[in-house]
Amino acid sequence: MSRPHTASGLPAAPRGRTASGTAAPLSLRVLRHGGYEALAMLRNGEQLVLAIVLPLLALVALVLTPLLDAYGPSRIDVAAPGVLALCTMSTAFTGQGIATGFDRRYGVLRFLSTTPLGRSGLILGKAVAVAAVLAVQLVVIGGAALLLGWSPRPEGILPAALLLLVGSAAFTSLGLLVAGTLRPEATLAVTNLVWILLAAAGGVIIPATGLPAAVEPFVSILPSSALGDGLRNALVDGALDPLACLVLLAWATLAGLAAIRWFKWS
Amino acid sequence: MRVPTTAPALEIDGLIKDFGPVGALDGRMVRVLDGVHLRASHGAVTVLLGANGAGKTTTLECAQGLQRADGGVVRLLGQDPYRASPDLRARVGVMLQDGGLPPSVRPLALLRHVASMYSDPLPVDGLAGRLGLDEFGAVSIRRLSGGQKQRLALACALVGRPEVVFLDEPSAGLDPQSRTIVFDLIRELRADGLAVILTTHLLDDAQKLADYVYIVEGGRTVAEGTVAELTADSETDGMRELRFETVPGLTLPPGLLPHLHQLESEPGQYVLRGTLTAEDVAHLATWWASCGVMPTTISLAPRSLEDVFLDISGRSIR
Numbered sequence: 252m253s254r255p256h257t258a259s260g261l262p263a264a265p266r267g268r269t270a271s272g273t274a275a276p277l278s279l280r281v282l283r284h285g286g287y288e289a290l291a292m293l294r295n296g297e298q299l300v301l302a303i304v305l306p307l308l309a310l311v312a313l314v315l316t317p318l319l320d321a322y323g324p325s326r327i328d329v330a331a332p333g334v335l336a337l338c339t340m341s342t343a344f345t346g347q348g349i350a351t352g353f354d355r356r357y358g359v360l361r362f363l364s365t366t367p368l369g370r371s372g373l374i375l376g377k378a379v380a381v382a383a384v385l386a387v388q389l390v391v392i393g394g395a396a397l398l399l400g401w402s403p404r405p406e407g408i409l410p411a412a413l414l415l416l417v418g419s420a421a422f423t424s425l426g427l428l429v430a431g432t433l434r435p436e437a438t439l440a441v442t443n444l445v446w447i448l449l450a451a452a453g454g455v456i457i458p459a460t461g462l463p464a465a466v467e468p469f470v471s472i473l474p475s476s477a478l479g480d481g482l483r484n485a486l487v488d489g490a491l492d493p494l495a496c497l498v499l500l501a502w503a504t505l506a507g508l509a510a511i512r513w514f515k516w517s
Numbered sequence: 518m519r520v521p522t523t524a525p526a527l528e529i530d531g532l533i534k535d536f537g538p539v540g541a542l543d544g545r546m547v548r549v550l551d552g553v554h555l556r557a558s559h560g561a562v563t564v565l566l567g568a569n570g571a572g573k574t575t576t577l578e579c580a581q582g583l584q585r586a587d588g589g590v591v592r593l594l595g596q597d598p599y600r601a602s603p604d605l606r607a608r609v610g611v612m613l614q615d616g617g618l619p620p621s622v623r624p625l626a627l628l629r630h631v632a633s634m635y636s637d638p639l640p641v642d643g644l645a646g647r648l649g650l651d652e653f654g655a656v657s658i659r660r661l662s663g664g665q666k667q668r669l670a671l672a673c674a675l676v677g678r679p680e681v682v683f684l685d686e687p688s689a690g691l692d693p694q695s696r697t698i699v700f701d702l703i704r705e706l707r708a709d710g711l712a713v714i715l716t717t718h719l720l721d722d723a724q725k726l727a728d729y730v731y732i733v734e735g736g737r738t739v740a741e742g743t744v745a746e747l748t749a750d751s752e753t754d755g756m757r758e759l760r761f762e763t764v765p766g767l768t769l770p771p772g773l774l775p776h777l778h779q780l781e782s783e784p785g786q787y788v789l790r791g792t793l794t795a796e797d798v799a800h801l802a803t804w805w806a807s808c809g810v811m812p813t814t815i816s817l818a819p820r821s822l823e824d825v826f827l828d829i830s831g832r833s834i835r
Contacts, residue, residue, distance in 0.1 A: 271680035272610075273636045274603040283633045291622070314699070347733045354619060362617025362670075365581050367603040368678070 258400055274367030281372055282455065284363075285379025290386050292346055292474050301341045301446075302384060310334045312397055322458055331396040331403070331484035332411070333456040336418070338388040339478060340449060343381045343419045345442040348426030351377065352438035355430060361401035368515070374427070381423050385415065387481050411485040416493075417499040418478040424475070424506035431514030447466040449475040458483060522593060526681045526712030527557040528578055530643055533588030534736075549575050552589070552737040557714045557729075559680065561705050563717040563827055564723045564824070567733035573716035574614055577685050578731065580714070581611050593679065610679030614686050614716075616670045620659035624650050627658065628676060635677040647674050649698060663690025671699060675706075682706060684715040688722050697716045699728065720822040728824070732829060739829050748820040757820040759789040759798070761812040763805075773800060790824075793817065 274280070292298050306432055313330035323329040364370045395399075402467050403411075430438045448453055452462065454476020459467055470476050481495030532553040537546035550572045565573045578584040579591050579604070582598035589799050596605050598615060615762035618627065625645060632638035640752075645651050648668045653661060661669065667690060675681055688696055703726055717723055723730055724744055731745075732740040740747060765784035777791040789801075796818075805812065 272638075272677040274607040274608040275634055275636045277603070280603070280634050283630070287630050290621075294623070357619060358613055358615045358617035359619045361583055362613055362673070364612065365583065365606060365609070365611040365613075366631060367607045369601075369603055369606060372603075404688075 261416060262460045270322045270385060271280055278369050278374065281375045284368055284372060284376030285383060288380035289351070289383035289448055290378060292342070292350065292380060295350075298346045298350075302338065302345055302388055303391055306334050306338050306341070306388065307395055309337060309450075310392065310395060310399070313456065320396065321403060321461065321480055325400070325402075326402045327399045327485060328403070328454070329458060331393070331401045332481050334392055334396070334478040335389065335411075335415070336390055336455045336475065336482050339385060339415060339418050340422055340446055340455065340475060342384045342388065343422035344426040346384070347377060347381055347423055347444045348442040349439050350431045351427060351430035352387075352433070352435035355516065356431055358517070364516065365482075368389070375428070378420070378423055381419055381506065382504070385419055389415075403486040406489040407485035410491035414478060414481045414485060414499065417496060417503060418474065418481075419497050420476045421478075421503035424503055424510050427514060428506050428510040431516075453479075455479040472501055473501055477502075521591070525556045525558050526594060527555065527563075527714060528590065529553055529555040529576065531589035532576065532586055532591060533554050533573075533577060534579060535587050536585060540832065548736060550579070550736045553733060554741075557681075557712050559712045560707055560710045562703060562713045562715065562726050562729035564719070564730045565714070565733055566723045566727075566730050566826070567716075570732045572736040573718075573733055574685055576712070579685050581609070581683055582606075590705075592737065596622070607677055608680050610674035610677060610682040611681060612667075612670045612674040612682070612684045612687060612834060616655055616666050618658045618666060618670060618673075621657055623654065623657055624661065624665075625654045627671050628669065631673045631674045636700060637678065638676050639678055641676065642674050644676055648702070655679040662692070664692045664695035667691055668695055668698065671702070675738065679711065681712045683715070684713065687715055688719060689719065713759070719832040720826065724822050732826060740825065743785040747825045748822060757790060757793060757824055758818040759793055759801070760816045760818070761787050763787070763810050763812040763813045767808070767810065773804060 275283070292302070309329060310327075313334070314326050316325075317328045319326050351360070360373065363373055370377065426442065429441055433441060452466075452470070453473050454462070454470045456479065458480055459471045459476040462470055471480070477495040477498035481492040481499070484490050485494040486497065532555075533548065534550035535548050538544040541630065553564070553576050555563070563703070564769050565576060565668070567573050569657055575584065579586045580593055580598055582601045584591070585599045592702055593601070594605060594608060596602075598605070598609075601609075616759060622630075625641065628645060629641050632641050642651075645654065650665075652667055653665055658666065658669070667687065671684070674684070679737065684703070687699055691699060699813070703713055705714070707728070709835040715722075729743055730741065730747060731738050762785055765781070766781060767781075770780055774789065774797055775823065777789045777793070777797065779789050782788050788813065789797075
């Protein structure tokens with residue numbers, strides 16, 4: 252469909268003869284914005300290190316060292332679910348949070364919210380971008396793990412997919428909360444620091460049960476350990492961990508509500 | 518086809534906006550808009566003129582739906598902009614003061630992405646050519662000059678075929694070439710029937726572009742009218758300024774033209790400001806003859822928007 256426009260290539264008069272702009276359908280707007288943000292994340296060198304290189308290094312290191320020997324017969328089987336949880340955190344929380352923080356600083360969020368995409372389309376698009384990048388990570392990291400001898404339980408795939416979905420919702424909401432309330436420099440520092448702390452002692456790679464008894468109850472209600480332990484339960488034992496699911500759902504809901512309440516667009 | 522309408526594209530009445538709480542003021546709120554009134558029609562350029570901090574950008578943000586009004590009425594194409602549907606947003610193009618452009622993206626990639634939010638956008642290549650974006654299409658936005666960023670932001674505002682366009686300080690940072698491109702385009706948009714609403718603190722911009730001017734000062738509309746109406750001066754046919762150039766160091770004899778403000782802006786360049794009559798000019802010529810002086814240039818200028826602004830606000834716009 253094309254409408255007459257003026258010789259300058261500019262819009263034709265809206266009065267009477269022709270109508271003015273119309274929005275693309277919601278689904279297309281969200282998918283297009285998701286694809287645009289996913290490409291931006293994958294093209295960014297630092298994000299790529301965080302999303303692909305560091306998890307790959309972690310995977311290899313965990314197979315080569317005896318760190319996880321206490322938690323299962325096969326190092327790779329225990330390591331792979333934890334590294335996938337790490338990927339979720341890096342993409343949904345750190346990567347997405349930093350990108351959103353700087354977009355907010357530069358006024359990109361304000362500008363895009365005046366287009367048909369709108370505020371809700373922006374947030375949905377970000378969720379699509381996180382899912383798309385996570386899918387790439389699953390293929391690369393999962394493929395590398397399979398090459399290293401990973402054999403996940405088939406009946407655990409569906410529960411694992413569910414946990415990854417709820418987990419990325421929780422970490423995306425947390426990333427948005429940080430990005431929408433702090434300055435971008437602070438968002439950069441906070442999301443990286445939290446990522447390192449949770450990766451090291453948040454039950455992501457090393458199960459919460461391996462931590463000192465005094466801190467274990469606190470760590471086990473963190474979204475990081477819910478996701479890490481939940482994925483290990485699913486892919487090592489083939490079981491759905493309902494408590495992990497509930498913990499992640501609670502974090503997604505609370506962080507989502509907090510982000511809606513406190514997120515500043517400018 | 519949309520039914521032709523004579524309703525204004527934008528109507529603002531008694532707009533109130535509070536910011537805060539502000540920590541430096543013990544948590545009190547600050548009223549930044551206190552009764553802005555504005556109407557903008559299709560096929561016209563409506564200018565919000567005011568000093569920095571007068572409330573122009575906040576007024577636009579309320580009209581664009583980026584801020585929620587705390588009082589008064591804002592109707593954009595007959596609807597509440599804060600609850601704008603995607604279809605309403607598709608009919609409105611926005612160019613923000615700070616651009617809102619992501620620095621790491623390439624200009625045409627951004628324009629294509631914005632275009633993809635509309636079902637029937639303008640052809641990106643044509644628009645990019647018209648605004649000269651293809652000259653710098655291969656670099657990332659952070660490497661663009663101020664004028665190039667402004668042109669890109671303008672393209673992003675226009676790509677969805679809007680019928681209302683908001684331009685916040687469109688000439689900020691423009692080099693002379695970009696300025697000509699942007700001003701010509703704004704006039705074409707008006708000719709094409711769009712409602713163009715722009716802010717500026719440059720009187721020259723307002724004088725060149727505006728069909729209708731709203732002067733905003735201290736968060737309220739303090740004057741409005743066409744440039745001709747605002748600068749009209751019934752007593753004197755509007756002449757308010759006389760400049761002449763001759764030998765340096767002359768001083769008008771006291772009592773000759775006491776109602777005019779005189780100054781020698783540069784050696785040999787004289788400016789007389791105030792209400793000028795033909796008699797004043799005659800007195801001046803007699804005085805020149807008596808001193809044996811012949812000016813090399815003489816010019817008269819009507820009351821400018823700057824005079825209007827000074828009269829209303831008691832201060833210079835900058």
